[in-house]
Amino acid sequence: MFDHNCKIMMPLPFKTGLTIFAFLLGLYAQNSLYAALHGRVIDSENKQPLAGANVYILDQPIGVSTDRDGYFHLSVDRQQLADDTLVVGYSGYVTWKRVLRQCQPGMIIELRRTSYTLDRPIDIYGHRIDLSRAEIPHSQESISVQQIEDIGSVEMADLFKRMPAVHIEGNDLQGRRIQIRGSQASEVNVYLDGILLNNLNIDGAADLSLIVPDQIYKMDVLKGANLPLLGGGAFGGVINIHSRRQTEAGLKFKYQEGSYGKEAYSGHVNIPLTSKLILNYSGSYHQFRPRIEYFSGERFDDKTANPHIFSIRDNHQMDLSYYTDSGQWRLKMFSYRLNYDKTDWSNARDNYLLALNYSNKHRFDLTISQLFSLDRVKRFVVESTRDENIYSNENLQVRAAKTFSKNQLDLQLVSTYAHEALDTESRLKDRQGSRTYFKSHHYDNFFSLSSVLSFTDRPDSARNLWWKTYLGARGDFSATGYRDFGNSLGLRLYWQKEAWRLEPYINYGRNVKYPTLLESAYTRDMLIFTGIDTTFEQLEPEYNRSYEGGLRVYRSWSHAMVNNLEMQMAVFTNTVYNKILKRPLGDLIVQSQIGKNTTTGIESSVQLSGLDNQLNLSLGYTALDIENLLLYQYKPSKKFNLQMQYQTPFGFYLNGLLFYDGKSYAWYFDDRNQLATNRIDEAWDIDFSVGYQFRINALDVSASGYRLNLRNMVINARLSGFNLLDSKGFQDYYLRKRSYQASLSIRY
């Protein structure tokens, strides 16, 4: 790796030649993003090595133990994790913490015994609260920034294809929605830096198009119905996204072009204004011509063609972070706009988010966020008459989280207050002017308090075995009068021997989901049938009860190609009560709340990776058994995927993904209000991409009059094909259509 700068001071003709030479030299430099951090842990008193000390990144799933001689070797992305904290812990010693930015490779860490009460130097360290780490044990997957770079898509949907039990539905207009373990999209909570995004949509399902993959630093997918901290109302699971926060100056630009008139630009900039104040901006623009209508009733062979549809999405995110000695402040501004136009019909969606986050070294985190979304649909039925439907949604969230740790006990407390308001207005505009024919205003307030108490214990006899018991409790309150208490239990066992690590776990819990504002508003106007009563005033909350058992296995080898094996398996059962079923009856919609469904399933995955992620193989399988298809429609009963990623040391890389979606069924009410069944056939498909990525590690060129400093510049060119077999065509959703895409990105 080049660490020094090449300074060139020569006559001009030589200069150009050398510049090209130096440029080419740079191409052969390593393309590894992961820098190894190595060091040694010793006792501060007798300078003896400490074997088995835990070296890890705070609140990140990255960590190693020191070897017999106290040495450790941690491969981390130092640029991304620059403001995270490296922690070294050893029982009987004071825990050592330092922000990663200040850590040098080869450093010697001296640990002090706890009996020493010296005046400790104050460490500045970044704290990133990660509630997904504090949750009770569940099946969990993570996507890191590196994997996002590898998949290289503009669509969030493509990131989930390799994950078992995760399925993406939707289209450009409705948005890309996620379902986990056969859940509905509204049953998955999506958080961006601690802000719940579900409330931006009136039906409570988060739209993943809001987020551009390039702005993600890390994404956790937590599967399961009983997550007390993040999963209030989430019967499927939780997506927890952390956006990028680079502390060093950086720039990235990406251009993509593809089938169906797809054109996308995205980029991000990091500007350290001062050493303590850092500005991050990321943005994207995306345009698309789908050529078909997204009528949800036409899921099968009868898609209506329409060449005049044009959609534009753009997305801006700006973060301003301020680091103090005691904590950090972060101001976040976010906007997302969608413009979907066709002849005589258009939909404009504007979403804005403003959030302030404060976290400090006492592991306290406060987020105040204000979300606003405006959804306008304009229709022309007769040319002179315009009909306008406006939904405006306002959401205020305040979330405070605090972690307490004492000995083996950890307590995570989260309290949330949410205010939701929804305004709907329908207007008619013609020659006589504009008049409102319908207007409504709804609001509701929610409060929840959740906690997870975890306790670590180990037997005296076996040093390589320990377990963690989790007790979760959650109280939910709403201003409409709902009061609910949910509890959950979990146990995870850790067993480690040589290169093996086994982590079996079990959990059980209850969860509750309150009706959305629109659902509650509908009850006033419509017939409701419940099991006992024929009509009543208020909807019941939806309840869930779930069990899960799983196992994680890790195995590592010293081989470069086969370095790490990770296996995961989970068996789960998930029962939902009081699901709302809507059916049209003449000119009425009848809502019945008699829905009960049990989904039982199994998911498993195997992941094999080489050193430096040169070769990466993963295999996933899911099988679901859904009892009530009237409530949970079009969930593939089986899913299988095989992914292969190969990177040569020269920067050439290859990614392939083979996936299979089994049959999915639905019962639904057809045009004549008759109960009908439909089936989406099983399908195989392939995604494939090839690319070349090269890095110029250090190059400093001074030519007459200007100075160009190229450091860590990465150029990435890629060609990808999605859904190559085109097996579903227009039959299913548009996500299944064959498309090609070429992209070029420059990172500096």
Added chain:
Amino acid sequence: MRCFMLILILLSITACDIEEYYGADNSTQQLVETTVVKGNVTNLYTGDSVYQATVQLGSQEALTDANGNYFINYLLSEDEEQNKPTPLRVSADNYFDYEQNVVLSPTINQIDVPLKYGAPIIEQTARVSVPGEFSTYTCQAIVLDYQGWSNIEDVTGHFPYEDNNGNTRLLTQSLNRVNVEHPNRAYYQTRLEYEGAASIYFWITADDHDGFQDSLFHSINIYAPDTLLFGTQ
């Protein structure tokens, strides 16, 4: 300073509706997106209203009243709110079916349907005895078809009579087209020879190529016998 801030906070709290931040309101007048579809069904050629025409809009159905008016409360589906057209089908006896896809407005829709009258119309018929010949008559009919006279397939007369044994029998005989006056109107005539005593009544049926039929019952007033509708004997 602190006092000033407190006043400012208090003022800002009272300025906005504080109830909204701890209460709940879900009351609405009407959220169901039903739209009213109404209109008038008329005969395209005459402008007359059509009684008891079946109007079928999506899954909803209605019949027209005596003035040809219909009224439907229609529930728009999610796709129809995105301008997906709804099939409208209007049908009535003797009329061609009317089918159209309409984009429905969420408020009021006035959809007037002109129906094409498909069946032939027997305007007039007459039976005149041929002078000097016993039990021999000339039967004439004027038939109108809005789809053109060439669309008329067959005009048949049904003539009851009493044979020599006193039994009532039926003579069925096609009428031949003799003249065309108008693109839509044709004149038909035939010569009848009864083998018995002719009844004072008969009826004519007309069939066209579209499968429609019309019939006209006619009885002869013996005090004012029919005269020829056209031509001479």
